[in-house]
Amino acid sequence: MFAGLLIAAVTGLPGASNIAVKSQALGYWALYMLIILVASLLFIVAMLSVALARRRRELTSSLDKLRPTSNAVDPWIEAGRRASIPDSEDQASKAKRFSYTSGESARPKPPASTPGSSSSPEPRPFLPTADFSGNRPIALITGGARRVGRATCIEMAKSGCDIVFTYNQSSEDAQTLLAELRNIGVTCVSHQVDLLNIDQVDLFGSFVADSLPRLDVLIHNASVYTPTPFHDLTADESIQQMIVNALSPLILTARFAPLLRRSPMNGGGAIVAMLDIHALGRPRKDFIAYSMSKAALAEMVYSAARELAPNVRVNGVAPGVVNWPETGNDSTSTQQARYLKRVPLERAGTPEDAAAAVRWLALEATYTTGQILRIDGGRWIT
Secondary structure (H helix, E strand, O other), X not given: OHHHHHHHHHHOOOOHHHHHHHHHHHHHHHHHHHHHHHHHHXXXXXXXXXXXXXXXXXXXXXXXXXXXXXXXXXXXXXXXXXXXXXXXXXXXXXXXOOOEEOOEEOOOOOOOOOOOOOOOXXXXXXXXXXXXXXXXXXXXXXXXXXXXHHHHHXXXXXXXXXXXXXXXXXXXXXXXXXXXXXXXXXXXXXXXXXXXXXXXXXXXXXXXXXXXXXXXXXXXXXXXXXXXXXXXXOHHHHHHHHHHHHHHHHHHHHHHXXXXXXXXOOOOEEXXXXXXXXXXXXXXXXXXXXHHXXXXXXXXXXXXXXXXOOOXXXXXXXXXXXXXXXXXXXXXXXXXXXXXXXXOOOOOOOHHHHHXXXXXXXXXXXXXXXXXXXXXXXXXXX
């Protein structure tokens, strides 16, 4: 408006006609520039819109490629799945599929090539004469016939528990242990189980779970301890140590979990796994397969402690030397002396030392779960 008034005022002056023409030309020029500016802005906005739309389509296409199809498995969902523990009814149905004749299972043996199978005989009928109808807690110890397992059976019996223990080849030792336990005054029974035979372990766990009136303490003591130097490491030997030392305890834990959850014992049911300080960050040369298997068992302690809480406590005992190996380099006096130089208490432990720790965790440590107790004379700190 101001520009128009200015032009009109100018045109009223002498010589204004030329000025008016010039002013009119100037107005047209300004109009053209405004049109060009607006058009440029509209063009830029249009180009930006096209670019944004193209980018949106590219991102959508990329996300579609990342999304799993209907048949694909979401790794996060799959990782979060947990194996379910069969309930007692499922176990009862499974146990009924097997019949026993003349002390041996009528079930055909698995083929020799089946992983985890062995040529050991199938398990015999369980608990043929034992009467566990009393009110004493029942403790089941694997590998209980000799060494630390034997000391643990005696310690638990002296603490008032009835005893069930397994053995593999030590049948004579098992018989003498039964006599010793009965002299203490507890009910006891042994059962031959080959922990390398996964089918036998599964059947044993199912059968016992349906046969015992209760189970209060489960002690994973049985293990295999053999060197596996890298220069002659074999898959078979490594797998055997993993099965005996880690997988079989896991299966038995799952099978006995329903009984342990129902334990009326103070603090609830208890599981104690026998570990090794040298599989917890102090590895020994030439024992890599053994260390890996025991490390897996330690992880089972932590995981099962969460899975079975609050009704079942799960802990571990990690000895140093509590019983010298009967064969191998460590059986020589020279090697033993070298080892003891790194033990602050200056002596080897005993099976009774380890058994006392197991008893404490199983019966007295009612507010302890997911822990590993080192019994090593101080070896860990040197």
